[in-house]
Amino acid sequence: MSTQYSCDTCSNFRYDDDYEEYVCMAGGMDEDDYSRLMSGTVRECPYYHFDNEYDIVKKQM
Secondary structure: OOOOOOHHHEOOEEEEOOOOEEEEOOOOOOHHHHHHHHHOOOOOOOOOOEOOHHHHHHHHO
């Protein structure tokens, strides 16, 4: 079973006012990386970062 992450929980998935939609803001992703992700040849996104605001709060305490 392959593990695939949902963009909805990724901190790189942000709303872009110019496009008026959510887009991946991962730095360093080029056209080749994007096409590999969309083709399904990569098991999981190397740029995925879980967006958990509670981890930030824990560090502040």
